[in-house]
Amino acid sequence: MTCPEKFWYMWIYEVKFAHFTTFLCAASIQIMECRKEENAENCNCTYPGCSRKGVCCECLHYHWSMKQLPACLFPPDVEKTYDRSIERFIEVYRERR
Numbered sequence: 001m002t003c004p005e006k007f008w009y010m011w012i013y014e015v016k017f018a019h020f021t022t023f024l025c026a027a028s029i030q031i032m033e034c035r036k037e038e039n040a041e042n043c044n045c046t047y048p049g050c051s052r053k054g055v056c057c058e059c060l061h062y063h064w065s066m067k068q069l070p071a072c073l074f075p076p077d078v079e080k081t082y083d084r085s086i087e088r089f090i091e092v093y094r095e096r097r
């Protein structure tokens with residue numbers, strides 16, 4: 001036979017744990033939410049058909065893996081040359097400071 005008190009504590013523990021798990025899931029969903037459409041509206045990249053447009057974390061990761069920088073760090077006239085190298089970035093901002 002189960003002790004009612006023990007049962008009660010177990011029940012409270014399970015309910016609290018379930019709420020905590022739900023809280024963690026909700027929190028991680030909020031963290032994972034991407035503002036892709038909003039970001040894409042503010043993105044200056046003119047490269048056509050890129051699947052990363054508006055997904056800034058992927059964009060940055062993609063370019064940084066090649067030691068490049070994303071389009072948004074370049075002025076429009078330089079951005080449209082698609083030269084996203086660090087050297088070009090330094091050159092541009094050395095000239096335009």
Ligand code: SF4
Pocket residue numbers: 045046047050051052053054058059060062063070071072
């Ligand atoms: S900067 Fe590169 S990765 Fe980012 S949207 Fe433009 S082409 Fe795509």
